[in-house]
Amino acid sequence: MLSFQLHAKMRVEPQNWWVGMQNNTLQIMLHDQGIAKQQWQLASYSGVSLKSVTKTDNPNYAFLNIEINPIAKPGVLVFSSKSGEHFEYQLHARKVNSSKRNGFDSSDTIYLINPDRFANGDSSNDTVKGMLEAANPIERGGRHGGDIQGVINALPYLQKLGVTQLWLTPPLENDMPSYSYHGYAITDFYTIDPRMGSNELYRELSVKAKQHGIGIVMDLVLNHFGSEHEWMTDKPTSDWINFNGEFAKGKHATSHARQTIQDPHASEFDKRQFSDGWFVATMPDLNQRQPLLANYLIQNAIWWIEYADLSGIRVDTYSYSDKAFLADWTKAIMTEYPAFNIVGEEWTTNPAIASYWQAGKVNNDGYTSSLPSVMDFSLQESLIQALNEEESWNTGWVKVYQSIANDFLYPNPDNLLVFADNHDMSRVYTQLKQDLAKTKMAMTMLLTTRGIAQMYYGTEVLLDNTGSNDHGDIRIDFPGGFKGQPSNAFTGQGLSDEQHDMQQTITTLLNFRKQSPAIAQGKLVHFSPEAGIYSYARISEQQTLLVFLNKNTAAKNWSLAYLQEVIGQHKQAVSLFTEQQINITDTVTLAPMSATVLIIE
Template structure:
């Protein structure tokens, strides 16, 4: 009998000791958030067999939810308005015995964090693929225990770029006139191969160690703040990586769509707007996997939805972000996306969110923007969207021959669709990005056309974004993503070409660098470009003229696609230029004493500040 009792005690002890907290997410929170509700995901062996006890002034345990998997608990807390920052114990008990505990921290919010200004039309964004920009810390090129190591010879391999390299390059970016930085995802992607791009997250609360640390990410934003610059984080709500830690032990059977029988999405993004759509097609789009290595998360699950919303708020507060770029915007559940944008902007009213809806139809893109009145009653609260329709129109306009409806007319006609958007000034505009051929390649590696396109994007309505390397004529032979996202010259020790110092650069690349720098540094203080109205005139004879203006200022921009100089008589533009007598051309620095006519050199653009 004694042996049986002793065995029972041993088994009971083993069962009790088995409850160990492996993860608590979010790992900390802040006192003073506008939303008093906080939901913690607790993960640990048989953690659901415990009872939770919390005793801290201002923190109320509202509910503890046990789910299908006994290794998970979801704890709902309510934080009083006057709760103080500090530490408190979350105790996990069986009967009267505490089997484990976790010290949870409430931090103080930095002064002004809720009122920080998001990126806007006064900014120019520099988009960086971190692995391919600058290797500032070679000690993290190989990280023990991570599945993929360094392979610079492989276009889809890890090349070693990191956050330290970006920090080291901020003076260059500031001197170039950039005011904001958007990084492709930096969170952990511990995948077996091709993990450099960052879009297969395996831990939503951890910076990939091959890029650096959470602390270095925060340091990056601190350094940007010192320069009056902003940081935009790339997030993905639609999918995670197949090696995400929870994929090996999921909380619930509906955490991932179409699991374990994976189905690839049909990519028919218009199911979100189509009044004739079948439910089968809608589900195939929204619930399908983007690719086989990226499981499709089910945002209709309220616990996953809460997890993702809190994760974005956590990073915003922890790092001090000024914006979020959301990948694959139309693929997650659209009602959850509406809830997310609304909740995030409650905490940060001046914040900005830009979504990727890769459609060339303005009606589809505008559906998602804050303030849009949609026929189906759907409301979203994202202030910005990526303007893919305009990007395509500009690329085609510069490549195509001039005709009644081709060439520069394609820009004019696309901008005429602006009535569909609630706020065109908040659209993010760009010549290219990490997912498409570089603009230089799109326009046939014609430097003059590249300059015209960049000038347009830096002076028309919206928030311009430039992809790293555009300023130095980066190109590519192949069309694969790994080719487009090539290493930035000068980012690695031993590079023969160094874009930071000019060593080994061609004269054409140096000229392009100076060209963009001049326009962007002028643009920093050009309020009429930031906030002025846009008026454009029908293209004529291979030229396109438009104005940015307000009641006190006007800027005239003329694009000339012709292979000879053009003299533009400006009487056609009197409704804007009436009262203005002279001007200064920004790129050349030349004064124009009489603006009744303007000479535009062959295949070029001019930017003219008008004077009364």
């Protein structure tokens, strides 16, 4: 808890810290009118010292550089200035084994939610007095009222479905005049948006989710922020924002030319246009080369990990930030939490570019990353193409086969995030032209291949945006999450037969993933597609899975002779979906347009 004298409006970030951290330094940012004129001192506190104060070209900011030695105990630091101002600063004890926390891994299924569109658990915060945008549930780009309480209320459903991790698009304050529901125009990096709940409620979500066997993955934005943030009118330093805090379309907009980062022939001008350019005028681009800002962003991530007991981070628009900063940011977090996991969004279907960012990659330019995971956009695109194309030597399943064959480029392909769709693209059911059989094949493949599975909310009940590519329609309201809806995915009421079928298929797959050693640790062996069938095995010491994806419109009596290297002496398997015993000594019958998963114990 903070207390102030005189400068009651002084902003302190981060608002508290912890003893026993691996990094024993802390930088506290103070923001108030003329604060740099004050001369600060720290009252005597064992193991803690104020080493220096950094001032900038803006007299409204001061940065207190603190050292917290291992002997320091939890308690309250008291800072005072010679002119009489003072404030108290809390040092907390860390959760037991906080540094040893395990991040999400290949045994997990991450369920991606746009909280504004998932469930309205507290209608009293739909519109909050003093905030720039009110609720407008009939507008596709408006705020619909979903919130953190709605996610908490849904935890029993998510546990039954088989979800083990939740990724919420940023719930942080987005106090923007319009189109603020998505969360990526942050106006306060340390505060949950009041229309979503509160910091305390977000922490309650984390606690209650863990009681349901579910971890929390926070979506962090390092590249940009919202134009209504106080930094736009009172920058901590003159170089805090790229292009001097000004946006001119065509001049200061990002080129999106991500290949310039790896291109050995790229000009410095092109590199800067990519990394320094803004997305839009409402999302100013941060200059992570500014050391005070870099440290601010590192501390912000660590603060949320400790405060909300996170099990992972997803980083938005990863490669757009300064790459030297990204190396420092990931290293700082992974040094503090060696078993943690972070996935970066690098939206490219070229694995040569995506793999550049994964930890362990030996890059020609000497760049060293500590980022454990990247998103596998190559596989996502290939899977949709494979299911929509006719089979030939260079179309259909061969696209998936070739995409996965590029795994030699990655230091750790088992730690890639695989997905069929997300909040920025049409839903998988839409991309597959509302074909239930194809959608079931797509999800079976993604939930049984190598990597960490991510599923977009509502996929289990075939949410659809056919006829519109507008993000507001892609991020459709979850059935049952809002009053007046004709169907309810939580209870099953009003769902079609196809929706029930898909929901049961997903429930079976997700709950199997939770206890399958072949999924969690198994080696992937896949076979060249033939006759419209793509097949592969997941092999661990305890269990082997055989997966057959049959695009044919007729049943196939399929010979298993080519699978001897993975079947060995086994003669029986159990079908995941039918629970029947299957003889695997000769052939199996594959239903038309179907996914077959056989379990060999």
